[in-house]
Amino acid sequence: MESTEYAVVGAGLSGAATAWHLAARGHDVALLERSTPANDAGSSHGSARIFRYAYPEDFYTALVQEAKAGWDELARLSGKQLITPTGAVDYGQVRQPERLAAVLAGRGIDHELLSAQAASERWPQIAFDTQVLWHPDAGVIDAHESVASMVDQAVAHGAQLHNNWAVASITAANGGYVLTSEDGRSLHAANVIVAAGGWLPQLLGSLSLPSSFLSAIPQIQVRQEQAYHFPYADQPDQAESPWPTFIHKRAGWQAYGLPGGRDADFRGQKVAEYNGGKILPSAADQDGQIDPANRRRVIEYVKQYMPGLIPEPYAETTCLFTNTPNEDFILDRVDGITILSPCSGHGAKFAPLIGQLAAGLATGTASVPDQFRLAAQAGHVEAGAHA
Known part of the structure; x- marks a missing residue:
């Protein structure tokens, strides 16, 4: 043996x-x-996971700062760009942008707290409903x-x-x-x-x-999550108006999104409902099937809050969330x-x-x-x- x-x-x-x-x-x-x-x-x-510093408590934000040193070492050793900088916006009443901003300020992390109007002027492709936290050092991890x-x-x-x-x-x-x-x-x-x-x-x-x-x-709860790639209404000019990652958290609903990257042929934004998938006994029970009700919810969300996207997904996928x-x-x-x-x-x-x-x-x-x-x-x- x-x-x-x-x-x-x-x-x-x-x-x-x-x-x-x-x-x-x-x-x-x-x-x-x-x-x-x-x-x-x-x-x-896949090529699209969110890298961010914004957490409602210092503990995890401090750990992200520690983790970044490891990412930098891995990038040096591999010669690859593993995190693409995009910045991130966080908003919604339950998301509490002000609280997130206070944590980032305490850790010395670059950020801005913007009014909904100011944020909409900067990112007209997104409809904001509260103040918005922006931190430019966030990005997208190429997981694969x-x-x-x-x-x-x-x-x-x-x-x-x-x-x-x-x-x-x-x-x-x-x-x-x-x-x-x-x-x-x-x-x-x-x-x-x-x-x-x-x-x-x-x-x-x-x-x-x-x-x-x-x-x-x-x-431990395992969910079969679902994510959808929506095409950009106008091909974004990355120098003028890049698409950031986002987390939007309202009562009873949390959505997140990020540039889809290689997974989506660089054509659109990956958008999903957080923990919106069915509960599985374990990963072995996943079937890769999209729930039509979940698809409809996310499409309606995009229609209301993502004016810079065409609300017709051109690609969709399932993945696993394992939750404590x-x-x-x-x-x-x-x-x-x-x-x-x-x-x-x-x-x-x-x-x-x-x-x-x-x-x-x-x-x-x-x-x-x-x-x-x-x-x-x-x-x-x-x-x-x-x-």
């Missing part, structure tokens, strides 16, 4: 980042991916290229990538763990890091986890198993930092913020805090 010091389950953004940091520290690493890295069935595919770059770095430092290796169970054995694949292969690892995204719920019952640790894991009840991430460890769920629709921007934190946690050389540990989360459940 093949053996390794660290087995990382899942080659999405967080798993690839963890494998990179472990291998760069000189550890023996096997990266196990049920398909191929950043495949379309997971949460880390980021995963590929981190996998490349891991492999360059000696990690072994195993594609088409779907983990079925992880069992304690011989002072470590035996990982068994769905097709019967096995691997012995001294330590295991589970970064399985939407497959985590179905794997939890197949892990050698103490009952007290398992019972402390909050209910309070939208905090899970990074915790028991015995030799580390569980990662940097999720809830806002984890992509932290990927290099998540890998660094996970590597430190798995090796016992560093801690992670208490907010990500299960003991702390048991007393802090406030849904929607970090969107």
Whole structure:
């Protein structure tokens, strides 16, 4: 039986980042991916994820600043532009732009708080209904290229990538763990890091986890999200009126959007309803089908609030959101198993930092913020805090 010091389950953004940091520290690493890295069935595919600093509390904004150093390092090592600067606008009564502005001011991050009229003059393609927070250092992450770059770095430092290796169970054995694949292969690892995204719920019952640790894991909800690409009414002049990313949060409704990039042939804006998709038992139950009611809601939203878009999507897709009840991430460890769920629709921007934190946690050389540990989360459940 093949053996390794660290087995990382899942080659999405967080798993690839963890494998990179472990291998760069000189550890023996096997990266196990049920398909191929950043495949379309997971949460880390495509060219369009939002990178932003705006959060309603200092904790996550400070972590974005830490993560940016990792993104800069990865861009240097890969020679690729992984984050395209676009800036971001945040608005809507529930979004509380004033509160976001106060957090950015406290962290020394460049921003402006604009009236709806001033913002409409700057971005006539968007209809604003409240004050607007603008922070120019936001942008769009190319998730696929980021995963590929981190996998490349891991492999360059000696990690072994195993594609088409779907983990079925992880069992304690011989002072470590035996990982068994769905097709019967096995691997012995001294330590295991589970970064399985939407497959985590179905794997939890197949892990050698103490009952007290398992019972402390909050209910993890997997949704099949839907996103639509709407064509620009006029091809934007990026020098004069670029399309920023946006988050618009009203009572009972949250929409987000960003330039679709390569995913949309650079022709339009990707727009979606946040957590508007159906709930799944796990990622294995996704069917890739668009809900017509969701499509209608998003089209009506675009008609009302996006005058710079033609309200007829020319492309549409589904993806996975894996949510915790309070939208905090899970990074915790028991015995030799580390569980990662940097999720809830806002984890992509932290990927290099998540890998660094996970590597430190798995090796016992560093801690992670208490907010990500299960003991702390048991007393802090406030849904929607970090969107």
